[in-house]
Amino acid sequence: MLGVLRIQGAVASVGQARLLSARLLASKSSTDMTANARCESTNSPATEHFDIIIGGGGLVGTTLAAALAKNTTLADKRVLLLEGAPEFRGFDPSGPYQNRVSAINQNSIELFKSIDAWSHIESARYKPVKQMQVWESNTDALIQFQHDNFASDVACIIENDLILNAVYARVKEAPNVEILNKARVECVRLPRDSNSNLSELQLQDGRSFSCDLLIGADGANSVVRKEMNVDVFSLNYDRMGLVATLELGEDACDNSVAWQRFLPNGPVALLPLTDRLSSLVWSTTNEQAKKLQALPPAEFVDALNEAFCRQYPRVELADKAVQALNSLFGHNASQHQVQYPPRVCGVKDKSRATFPLGFLHASSYVCNGAALVGDAAHRVHPLAGQGVNLGFSDVRYLVESLAAGAYAGFRLGDKQHLIKYERKCLAKNVPIMLGVHGLHTLYSTQFSPVVLLRSLGLQLTQNMPPIKNLFMRGAMGQ
Numbered sequence: 147m148l149g150v151l152r153i154q155g156a157v158a159s160v161g162q163a164r165l166l167s168a169r170l171l172a173s174k175s176s177t178d179m180t181a182n183a184r185c186e187s188t189n190s191p192a193t194e195h196f197d198i199i200i201g202g203g204g205l206v207g208t209t210l211a212a213a214l215a216k217n218t219t220l221a222d223k224r225v226l227l228l229e230g231a232p233e234f235r236g237f238d239p240s241g242p243y244q245n246r247v248s249a250i251n252q253n254s255i256e257l258f259k260s261i262d263a264w265s266h267i268e269s270a271r272y273k274p275v276k277q278m279q280v281w282e283s284n285t286d287a288l289i290q291f292q293h294d295n296f297a298s299d300v301a302c303i304i305e306n307d308l309i310l311n312a313v314y315a316r317v318k319e320a321p322n323v324e325i326l327n328k329a330r331v332e333c334v335r336l337p338r339d340s341n342s343n344l345s346e347l348q349l350q351d352g353r354s355f356s357c358d359l360l361i362g363a364d365g366a367n368s369v370v371r372k373e374m375n376v377d378v379f380s381l382n383y384d385r386m387g388l389v390a391t392l393e394l395g396e397d398a399c400d401n402s403v404a405w406q407r408f409l410p411n412g413p414v415a416l417l418p419l420t421d422r423l424s425s426l427v428w429s430t431t432n433e434q435a436k437k438l439q440a441l442p443p444a445e446f447v448d449a450l451n452e453a454f455c456r457q458y459p460r461v462e463l464a465d466k467a468v469q470a471l472n473s474l475f476g477h478n479a480s481q482h483q484v485q486y487p488p489r490v491c492g493v494k495d496k497s498r499a500t501f502p503l504g505f506l507h508a509s510s511y512v513c514n515g516a517a518l519v520g521d522a523a524h525r526v527h528p529l530a531g532q533g534v535n536l537g538f539s540d541v542r543y544l545v546e547s548l549a550a551g552a553y554a555g556f557r558l559g560d561k562q563h564l565i566k567y568e569r570k571c572l573a574k575n576v577p578i579m580l581g582v583h584g585l586h587t588l589y590s591t592q593f594s595p596v597v598l599l600r601s602l603g604l605q606l607t608q609n610m611p612p613i614k615n616l617f618m619r620g621a622m623g624q
Contacts, residue, residue: 196226196324197558199347199357201331201370203229205248205309206520206537207363212261212313213541215320219549223558224322226355228329237311239270245389245497246306247417247425249275249404249531254538255302258312266312267304273418274299276402280604281484283409283458284592285465287601288484289608301404301531303417303425334360334373337515343557345515359558360516361544366506368522377509380525383586385412385503386435387528388428391419392450393492398422405487406529407454408589413529414453416487424490426450427528435500443493450490464598468605475609503527505583511540511571512564519544524575526582529589536575543570 198214200207211227214220250258258264278300281288291300317323330350337343345360362370371378394401398421406415412429419425428438428450438446506525511518520537544567551563588600 193353194355195224195344196355196357197223198359198361199226199228199345199355200361200363201228201347201368202363202365202520202522203227203231203234203325203327204363204365204520205306205313205534206541207361208310208313208317209257209261209263209538210361210363210519210541210544211323211325212263212316212320213257213545214548215317215323216261217545217549219553220545221322223552225320225324226357227317227323227325228331228349229325229327230330231327233327234310234314237270237305237307239308242494243391243419243423243425244305244307245391245425245494245499247303247419248306248309248534249301249417250304250309251301251531251535252299253542254535257538257542258309261313261316263309263312263316266315267308270308270312271305271420272308273303273420274402275301275303275404275418278404278406279485280406281408282597282601282604283407283456284461284597285468285601286484287464287468287604287608289604303404303419331364331369334370336360336373336513337559338513343515343559345559357559358515359548362516362518362522363520365521366504366525368518370516371508371518371522374510374513374516374518376513379505379507379509381505381583383503383505383527384432385429386432386500387503388426388430388435388438388498388500390426390446390499391494391497392416392424392426392447392490393494394422394424395489395491398424398488401488403485403487405454409453410458410592413589414450415529416454416490424488428453429503429527429529439498439500443495446493446498447490450493454487459592461592461594461597461601463594464601467598468601471602471605471609505579507576507579511568512561514561515559517544517564517567523571524579526579527586529585530578530582532578532582536578539574540571543567 200211207227207229211225214223214225255264258267276299277290277292279288279290317325332348332350335346337345344356344358346354346356347360348354360370362368362374364370401418401421401424404415404417406413409430411431411434414428415426417425417427428435430438438449441449504525505527506521508518508523511523519540521533523540524536526533526536547563547567547570548558550566551560552558554563556563588596
């Protein structure tokens, strides 16, 4: 299930990806004219110049700063990392587990290894996922992912602040990278607005900077993207994600399985943290998310256990079709029986939180003097665990493109070379994002013919190991 998206990307050419993106992105983003006017009215000269400025010090932006510093071709470039929040407080591996985690695939792990951040994570704490199970609530359709004899991990569950702590440690060691906290961008001016080849920005405190390349890693409401004036397609799903840290019962064993069940209102997932702790990601309606967040702990635990075990109304035709498909492959019911996750027996105090779900994609990731990475360029539903992994993929592609361009003598902000980064990203990201959005749409209805088709697709993949292995490699970013 989680890898179907990547397979499409493998067969799509760069041209096809651009075409998909162009067809998908039909609405125009608005330029922040007010901010631009303020920028033009100040007329304050840039006080300091950097080769590269990264707007946004989250997971993707900070990892990008570390990757730029580690690259031998780019190690002499001055980099400024701007972060609106106060200085990062660090991470205590002996402290309580946090509620914001990411399922990190093998490609992202390789990126962390390349910037010497993985050893920091390994020495702290993380949980390997040996198997994934995804199943329906309206039929017996399911799919299970694991390597033969569980020889390798499918993914790793890591707390977001631990990742940030690991990459910050590398950034702070880099002599060519400066970090500026409490730095909120007031306005941006790109080369198309001036006679120079430089990008300029001004902070709310009046300080101003110039650079050869401005990178927007500033999230879904990116100031950099607005100034680039690119087309943006976005959807509000009218759904919320509920996260929490959960205590498990004694039946958890080694707790190395990631569980996801598609409910009528959205998927609910348990991601392992330790042998007796898991992280919850429950996507549901806004109304239900608020109710779940407000429930007393005991009632919340009961609702969650019921969500994983309750028998929802069945679609008889789909059930029979799944049984027939299994018989066709010579499998009986016991060979494809749903396993249930360990019982949840508690929720950590103050760990419940919600966030809105939606879809966003920029038609272009680059222009003269600027580029986008992470949520500034794309935002997806968390059901496939691909969001931050796509951002880390952007980091790898952008650093590779900048290094190749610098070696060939291109300016860092030259769109002629930046477009190579965009093409690689679009070829990978657009099929994945369309696939994630398609899954969200398919599992947002109880219409019987749709339930039949999605159940057959899920079970067909489960019964065909070669296809399932391709999907699994896609989920791992390979």
